[in-house]
Amino acid sequence: MSGILIFSSQYGEGHFQAGEALTETLRMNSASIEAKHLDFGSFFFIKDYVLRKAYSTMIKKTPKLWRVIFEKTSSITAEDCRKIAKGMEKKKVLDQIWRYEPEVIVSTHFIPAAIMGELKLKGLINVPLVTVVTDYLVHGLWIHSGTDKYIVGDKNVGKRLMDAGVATEKIMPTGIPIRPSFSQSVSKTAARQKLALKADGKTILVMGLNGKPVSSVEEIRDILYTLSAEISAQFLVVCGSNKELYSELKKNIVEDKLGVKLFGHVENVQELMAASDLLITKGGALTISEAIAMGLPMLMYKPIPGHEKGNALFIEAGGAGKMVETTDELIASVVEWVNHPEQLVQMSLAARRVLPANPTENAVNFILQQRKTQKAKGIHAEAIS
Known part of the structure; x- marks a missing residue:
């Protein structure tokens, strides 16, 4: 070699x-x-x-x-x-x-x-x-x-x-380093059309919450139900390789009623991020690096103490997102940002300035x-x- x-x-x-x-x-x-x-x-x-x-x-x-x-x-x-x-x-x-x-x-x-x-x-x-x-x-x-x-x-x-x-x-x-696909430009309109999503309104991507301290099906279900009642938005929920989480959420929520699309393991994260206005995740460095490359604002929920919390604080300092530790904080932040979209725009601009290009x-x-x-x-x- x-x-x-x-x-x-x-x-x-x-x-x-x-x-x-x-x-x-x-x-x-x-x-x-x-x-x-x-x-x-x-x-x-x-x-x-x-x-x-x-x-x-x-x-x-x-x-x-x-x-x-x-x-x-x-x-x-x-x-x-x-x-x-x-x-x-x-x-x-x-x-x-x-x-x-x-x-x-x-x-x-x-x-x-x-x-x-x-x-x-x-x-x-x-x-x-x-x-x-x-x-x-x-x-x-x-x-x-x-x-x-x-x-x-x-x-x-x-x-x-x-x-x-x-x-x-x-x-x-x-x-x-992140996958090369994240350096390719994909419009929000094109991504939503490809994913068969509504063209207008806010889209919220939820991923990376498939392990402690956030792994309760009930907790994720309650967050989705509360948010769907508070705001008008569509939700993309990625369960990753956690088949049990996917199966239980499938049983516990009515996707059409809540405006939720459930996914298991996916290879098109870039498209999901391109279609979204906000990412709810924990604090994995690769996920937040990909989101930064896409200019996607982040709400980091209960990051693992240590490295993930350090990653979340880094994003906060750069103005590209916020870290929250409770469900009430999460709900309040999402509602605030959706009702005041100019804040999402500012965080999106900040995200693109946080890290080097390419x-x-x-x-x-x-x-x-x-x-x-x-x-x-x-x-x-x-x-x-």
Whole structure:
């Protein structure tokens, strides 16, 4: 392979989607560059499953405990957790690296970034390592001395890395990579027509609320019923891969009566966003980055403490949305904005100013600049101590 090897993760959809966005853009830009995208968890199925299960359980059942852990460990770097990384330095990972002989290795999650950093410090790989920080709040676990370059969402994230001791020349604020389709212009009228929606009136997109602290079918149902009684609008509700949520909402709401369209997993998020006037979500960095690219105002409801709340505060500071923690706040904000659409217009304009334009192209160009002729060393995995 003469090209780029990308490691991501399924700890939340955002890390994986960032890897997919980079892979797609690399393949579109040059036929001579091969891009390979791998989920690092597939190499450590049992350990990956346990870690993901523990994380999922904690944010669902004890989000306050997760907040405490996140805040108390925020200054801990990846190298302070070497035992975890050491346990994952498996022969299968090195075999993949040596098989593809990449010119650059990119990580969109801090665990593979830490593993790659450890392998490089041990001399087992010698190609440039690029870490893509896929949040607007930096936890120390993203930082490793073996990392050569960091791609970040904006200059403020870069400043936090510099405050933690990362050299300025290692940081590039390109914006978080998003799928290329989000750089294509789609008119609201065309999007609504394609989706068979009403051409006039407000359209509200609800997505990303399919996990704690917002996962109650009753809670989402009550929000939809209350809003439909308070305002004239149509609602697009995306349940993602949560088939149970989709099935229960299908049973519990009358879509035609409420002006609701239910969706499961979708590939046309860009069209749904283009058709909408407001997004109600939590605080996933990829979702809000996509919304920013579309100029779509956001209401971030009960973001997960830690990284998601940091993302939500970032959007608030940029004037592109608002964070709320209660159903009453959510209802009041939506009603206020729909009744005063000039506020939505101002937030839409602010959204387009928050981040750099063409983030994925920027990131890809920066990654390609790191290429070297020297390939990954073919050292046997037995060299791992």
